[in-house]
Amino acid sequence: MAVGARSGHGEPEKRPGGTDESPRGDAPEDAASFQAARSARTAGDTADGPVESESDGVTPADDAEEPGGQQPKKQRSFWKELPILVGIALVLALLIKTFLVQAFSIPSDSMQNTLQRGDRVLVDKLTPWFGSKPERGEVVVFHDPGKGDQSWLGPDTQQQNSGPFGRGVQQVLSFVGLMPSAEEKDLIKRVIAVGGDTVECQGQGGPVKVNGKALDEKSYIFQGNSPCDDKPFAPVKVPKDHIWVMGDHRQDSLDSRYHPDLYNGTVPVKDVVGRAFSVAWPIDRWSFLPVPGTFDQPGLNAAAAATPAALGLAGAVPLVLWRRRRIVGKTTPKG
Numbered sequence: 001m002a003v004g005a006r007s008g009h010g011e012p013e014k015r016p017g018g019t020d021e022s023p024r025g026d027a028p029e030d031a032a033s034f035q036a037a038r039s040a041r042t043a044g045d046t047a048d049g050p051v052e053s054e055s056d057g058v059t060p061a062d063d064a065e066e067p068g069g070q071q072p073k074k075q076r077s078f079w080k081e082l083p084i085l086v087g088i089a090l091v092l093a094l095l096i097k098t099f100l101v102q103a104f105s106i107p108s109d110s111m112q113n114t115l116q117r118g119d120r121v122l123v124d125k126l127t128p129w130f131g132s133k134p135e136r137g138e139v140v141v142f143h144d145p146g147k148g149d150q151s152w153l154g155p156d157t158q159q160q161n162s163g164p165f166g167r168g169v170q171q172v173l174s175f176v177g178l179m180p181s182a183e184e185k186d187l188i189k190r191v192i193a194v195g196g197d198t199v200e201c202q203g204q205g206g207p208v209k210v211n212g213k214a215l216d217e218k219s220y221i222f223q224g225n226s227p228c229d230d231k232p233f234a235p236v237k238v239p240k241d242h243i244w245v246m247g248d249h250r251q252d253s254l255d256s257r258y259h260p261d262l263y264n265g266t267v268p269v270k271d272v273v274g275r276a277f278s279v280a281w282p283i284d285r286w287s288f289l290p291v292p293g294t295f296d297q298p299g300l301n302a303a304a305a306a307t308p309a310a311l312g313l314a315g316a317v318p319l320v321l322w323r324r325r326r327i328v329g330k331t332t333p334k335g
Contacts, residue, residue: 100126102273103280104141104186110247110254111188112222114139114289120281121188121289125274133269134191134243136210137295141273142245144185150262152254153185188276189245189255190220193238195269203232208246211301216294222249231257233265242266 106119115121123141134140144152193199193210200209207214208227217227230251238244244266247253256265279287 100124104188104276106188109252110249111139111190112249112252114190114220114248115188115279116285118282119279119285121276122278122280123274123276128272128274133241134194134272134275135291135295136191136194136197136300137291138191139188139276139289140191140243140245141186141188141276142267143271143273144187145267145271146259146262150259151185152187152259186273189247189253191243192246192256193236193244195238195240195242197238197244198235199238199244200235201228201232203229205229206232211299213297213300217292219292219294220248222251225250228257233257233260236264236266238266239263241269243269243272 102123102125103120104123106115106117106121109117121139121141146152192208192215197210198212201207203226205226206228208217209215215227221227227250236244242263244256246255246257256267259265276289278289279285
């Protein structure tokens with residue numbers, strides 16, 4: 001077919017030179033001319049650049065340009081992004097350690113068999129930010145409330161010197177919350193009584209009593225231990241915003257019983273880091289640390305339950321007196 005053929009009715013096509021030509025008579029000449037022009041164009045494209053496909057004329061996708069004529073941005077390599085990812089991970093770990101959860105290691109046997117030496121526990125640091133206070137039966141981590149001669153920590157719980165490299169590793173891991181700091185003096189015990197409670201244990205196999213209620217401690221106290229035979233104590237009134245703590249391994253725990261000269265053996269709530277809610281390491285010891293059922297027994301909160309009743313009674317007395325006056329005023333005959 002000749003290039004530029006019309007859709008007419010067989011009329012001769014007039015060339016720019018004014019000569020009439022038959023649509024069929026000069027077809028061989030036109031075909032030869034078209035083929036020569038096509039060959040010349042192909043040769044020119046080959047010399048000047050890539051040849052486009054005649055079928056669609058589309059350029060390869062790799063050479064495509066973004067809108068506006070700009071070349072697409074190349075993706076950053078993994079090694080260039082790695083420091084950014086590490087920085088973000090460290091910031092997130094620091095935030096988690098500060099506000100949410102922190103890991104602590106167990107350095108002694110005072111909480112056996114609930115916790116073993118070398119266990120890693122996860123401590124909830126979030127709820128104290130919302131005003132939550134320790135409750136009876138919880139296992140809590142707290143800063144040493146004493147200093148010097150009044151310090152709770154014995155020599156067996158002090159951090160050992162592991163050399164410059166070991167200290168450096170510990171500082172990095174403690175910064176992100178994977179290990180405790182060597183500078184922090186922390187302990188872990190079970191809360192037995194809270195502010196306003198009266199706690200006592202007379203020894204001779206006798207139970208620990210909170211507000212006159214005996215605690216059944218068989219589920220968590222170390223097997224073979226007595227509740228307090230090694231260190232019995234008379235009734236202690238726990239001050240407001242303080243807690244009374246004891247270790248589950250009673251005969252191997254320097255707890256509230258051994259520090260009567262400091263806050264009467266109690267720990268200020270402000271020194272509590274948080275509640276230990278899970279054993280995270282080693283894997284075969286993974287478990288939660290629930291509150292034992294003995295702390296849910298009726299009457300344990302007798303002191304707290306009496307407060308609303310007393311307030312109600314105090315409010316009812318004026319109301320009764322006012323009502324009596326009205327009745328007397330109505331029945332008294334007017335003079």
